[in-house]
């Protein structure tokens with residue numbers, strides 16, 4: 001079959017990997033000059049089933065009220081007259097019940113655990129390098145109540161298959177020596193030893209080179225404009241350069257997926273949730289953490305990527321704007337410097353923003369549509385790097401006519 005994958009972010013490129021392995025003739029199309037240049041470029045680097053719980057938690061509505069009006073808030077809502085954002089927000093709030101939170105956690109965790117295991121297979125199969133570390137992820141806490149709640153949540157995740165350990169402050173210092181030289185006053189943490197980290201951008205470009213050598217056709221600097229239909233089939237895709245025919249079409253255009261599908265009557269409830277990252281060179285310094293860290297108070301993550309430390313976080317609903325607000329970027333850099341003063345050269349920090357493609361239940365959208373040869377693999381929100389391999393395998397199984405190895409009921413478009 002000729003399969004056209006629209007979008008060469010980490011989600012699209014990994015889909016191309018499994019589709020090629022299944023013997024399809026794969027073409028990947030992206031408007032950028034290479035793979036992984038949009039949201040997959042400088043993310044937090046975590047492969048984190050431990051963070052599979054959706055952002056739509058029962059606590060979020062209360063926390064949002066606390067953050068209103070604060071420019072350095074981890075979640076910033078820029079009030080705009082945007083009916084789609086308001087409709088999406090109501091759906092997001094509807095998912096903040098205990099019942100929906102539990103249901104969505106199970107869905108994400110299942111896919112994330114599957115994905116983490118498959119990523120290891122991809123490494124072995126391809127030999128690609130992307131500054132990956134198999135050192136686990138540590139969530140840290142400074143207040144007793146949050147720590148206790150997290151330990152309870154840790155028990156649930158353990159029962160669901162994500163092994164984790166509750167550690168006190170001394171145990172954390174033994175595990176992560178960077179806390180010995182940090183003025184930070186953490187009281188405990190949850191350590192998930194099997195979680196991993198790595199550079200999603202490096203992974204995307206290395207996998208692209210590997211796939212291109214096997215005959216996958218990558219068409220860069222080509223923008224997909226529309227889909228041409230006859231009845232309930234897509235007969236071709238129209239780009240700014242050509243009309244391309246395919247037997248199956250996969251939409252993996254991240255936050256931009258809804259625009260392509262809207263004219264076909266497919267309403268994808270995806271909003272761009274802007275985030276920031278700061279990348280600090282660590283050469284010549286010895287105070288950067290070696291284990292990837294999720295800091296629950298500051299809502300940021302720290303990940304070691306070779307001789308760099310990536311610090312990422314914050315959420316801003318402000319349309320498709322990717323401009324860097326210096327105040328918000330500096331705020332992350334300053335927090336990192338205050339916690340790990342000897343981690344690296346903070347004066348040389350590089351700032352970046354990206355748009356997480358977020359659904360209201362924080363679960364991706366994978367699977368078929370009402371058009372018989374049109375498939376979705378998008379809406380991965382804050383977990384696209386974690387879930388790319390599992391999503392790609394599930395998608396390729398569906399397109400190739402196999403039953404996926406995990407339960408995929410309720411991760412398709414029909415749930416909305």
Ligand SMILES: Cc1cc2nc3c(=O)[nH]c(=O)nc-3n(C[C@H](O)[C@H](O)[C@H](O)COP(=O)(O)OP(=O)(O)OC[C@H]3O[C@@H](n4cnc5c(N)ncnc54)[C@H](O)[C@@H]3O)c2cc1C
Pocket residue numbers: 006007008009010011012029030031032035036037038039040041042043044045046047048222223224225252253254255256257273274275276277301312313353354355356357378379380381382383384385386387
């Ligand atoms: C600050 C931040 C931190 C994060 N940290 C983590 C983390 O630690 N772990 C994790 O798992 N996830 C993390 N994420 C989320 C993760 O980065 C995303 O879920 C993931 O990158 C989404 O990948 P994608 O391929 O779907 O989208 P993208 O990477 O955005 O790829 C979509 C591609 O489609 C192309 N495209 C769009 N429109 C068109 C068009 N019309 N024609 C042609 N091409 C088009 C774009 O050029 C782009 O290359 C983070 C995100 C942010 C912003």
